[in-house]
Amino acid sequence: MSLPNLSRILRVASADPCRVPDSQSADQEIRRGLERVYRFCRKNRRGAAAVEFAVVAPLFFLLVFGMIEFGRMVMVQQIITNGSREGARIAVLEGAKTDQVESAVSKYLTKASILGGIVSVSPDPPGSATYGDPVAVTVSVPFDQVSWLGKPMSLGSRGSVLPFGRGLNLTATTVMRRETVQ
Known part of the structure; x- marks a missing residue:
């Protein structure tokens, strides 16, 4: 007034x-x-909304994409855990060979669209283990190869926007006891 x-x-x-x-x-x-x-x-107040959006939007999108990447990381971890379990199931059988184990794990990972997995079996060959001995199958995948957002945004790449998790490898190991056919 x-x-x-x-x-x-x-x-x-x-x-x-x-x-x-x-x-x-x-x-x-x-x-x-x-x-x-x-x-x-x-x-x-003209233009204030644009300025506020310019300040808040990068933080908001970083949070959203971070949640997407974290969800992808958990999903890939679960897939490689299942892949190592499938490999261990084959490795504990009588007459199992390292090639058979690696093939089973690679086939499982390929069906899940995970490429670049490294499989190691201990002991090598698994058939050399005696009854009751532990047989371990380890699967490792560099996270920057499976990230949905690519190397610049991923948690595991060298040129990552985020300062942590550089060179992150997702690893899963399954240990089972050697079986014999009776």
């Missing part, structure tokens, strides 16, 4: 303190004053 309008309302109110000003005219005065304030504030 401007000063002249305020003084007019005060004059009317002070002329007769018991008299209530006409509510309709007072409402109109208040409404006009609020509209002026609103227009003034709106003029001064």
